[in-house]
């Protein structure tokens with residue numbers, strides 16, 4: 001996607017009440033995240049992309065309180081603490097060209113925090129998460145993200161076995177709630193969206 005398309009997408013996000021940032025590289029995205037987080041406590045949503053940026057480690061080294069169920073021994077407590085942090089950091093499962101953020105969750109901690117958790121939210125929307133519209137975004141998430149995560153977590157789902165969604169509704173299903181953010185909720189005082197012009201995560 002060209003620079004002017006990113007600028008147009010940033011404008012659409014802004015009109016919806018999000019605070020857009022354009023990052024040309026992962027390093028730039030990381031610097032933006034650290035700047036927005038400041039010295040606040042930071043809760044993390046599950047994300048292999050965020051993991052690969054090494055932000056948890058950097059924040060910890062510089063003295064921020066950090067809560068991440070991927071890192072902390074007591075996963076349930078980490079999820080709860082993340083909900084009450086100053087800042088919540090996660091990735092968009094998909095971002096439509098109209099500026100809507102689409103998330104599919106199994107446990108619900110991530111979408112719960114984005115809806116009614118910390119007042120400052122930071123969402124990284126990488127190039128490989130862009131989708132034409134909500135419908136194609138959902139299909140893209142199920143194909144790429146859910147099947148990959150289901151395999152990683154050794155879930156017995158149709159997508160883990162075949163790579164295609166079988167619309168499972170029980171057992172190990174990872175797709176228990178689908179949320180479309182057409183705007184930030186009233187709870188979010190600052191909802192930052194970092195448009196990363198590189199691929200990140202599944």
Ligand code: SF4
Pocket residue numbers: 142143146147150157158159160164165166167168169172173174175
């Ligand atoms: S609904 Fe089930 S099969 Fe489809 S992507 Fe989600 S977990 Fe996989």
